[in-house]
Amino acid sequence: MRIFVVDDHPLMREAVVMLFRRIAPDATIVELDRLTPVISKAAEMGMPDLLCLDLKLPDTHGVSGVREMRAKFPHVPIVVLSASPASDFEDLSIDAGADLYLEKSSGAMHLTQALRVLVSTDSESTDTSNRLASPEKLSRRQRELLKHLDRGLSNRELAELMEISEHTVKVHLWRLFRRLSVKNRSQAVHWARTRGII
The missing domain is CATH 3.40.50.2300 (Response regulator)
Incomplete structure (x- = not known):
């Protein structure tokens, strides 16, 4: 790297x-x-x-x-x-x-x-070859994050719930969006709903 x-x-x-x-x-x-x-x-x-x-x-x-x-x-x-x-x-x-x-x-x-x-x-790598994710390839934390996004939680609320900093929440969201090839929260939630994750 x-x-x-x-x-x-x-x-x-x-x-x-x-x-x-x-x-x-x-x-x-x-x-x-x-x-x-x-x-x-x-x-x-x-x-x-x-x-x-x-x-x-x-x-x-x-x-x-x-x-x-x-x-x-x-x-x-x-x-x-x-x-x-x-x-x-x-x-x-x-x-x-x-x-x-x-x-x-x-x-x-x-x-x-x-x-x-x-x-x-680790398994959440954002290499281009892994960018098109299938539900099975999502980590436990990414699935958890999608469920929280569906509840409309803010970054601050996510940070408190997941016991991490707001900066780290931003990074997790960025990696999730790259993994799903989406640009924002609503697209990520739509992706998860259409695949039965939430």
């Missing part, structure tokens, strides 16, 4: 890399302080399996970097890890093509929890 971490703040980039090394010790991690070299690094080292970007980089403005990376890497998961509150930039980042928005202020424990789910290579 190749993870590109793009952050122009050396200490923050180092902290993020340490988190990834802890949860994905076999991953190849490429550290960059701006977006410009990403394309050449991908050509040199291979396509990234995950892009982790800060929003405020020397060669970006707002969510322009997210939009640029989505255009260059249409199938690569993009995670924005930002110091800006989610209320300010989450929706803009998702609209620009990010898969997830995580706040740096969440703390190491919550970020580790979320990133571990993100890079997990």
Whole structure:
């Protein structure tokens, strides 16, 4: 697995890399302080399996970097890890093509929890070959999540019920949506209902 971490703040980039090394010790991690070299690094080292970007980089403005990376890497998961509150930039980042928005202020424990789910290579793998899921291939937690979604629970309610952070709920939802090839909660619930899961 190749993870590109793009952050122009050396200490923050180092902290993020340490988190990834802890949860994905076999991953190849490429550290960059701006977006410009990403394309050449991908050509040199291979396509990234995950892009982790800060929003405020020397060669970006707002969510322009997210939009640029989505255009260059249409199938690569993009995670924005930002110091800006989610209320300010989450929706803009998702609209620009990010898969997830995580706040740096969440703390190491919550970020580790979320990133571990993100890079997990267990039976919930989101590899393209597994994207078209059948009901039998869903994990117990994914089935549980679909039932909770059918009840209309919010991310906060899901976090309390499942005893995980809201960030981790977002990651679980993202992985579930990718697995089912759907874009949102209502499509996921429809998918589950038509297959008799809920």
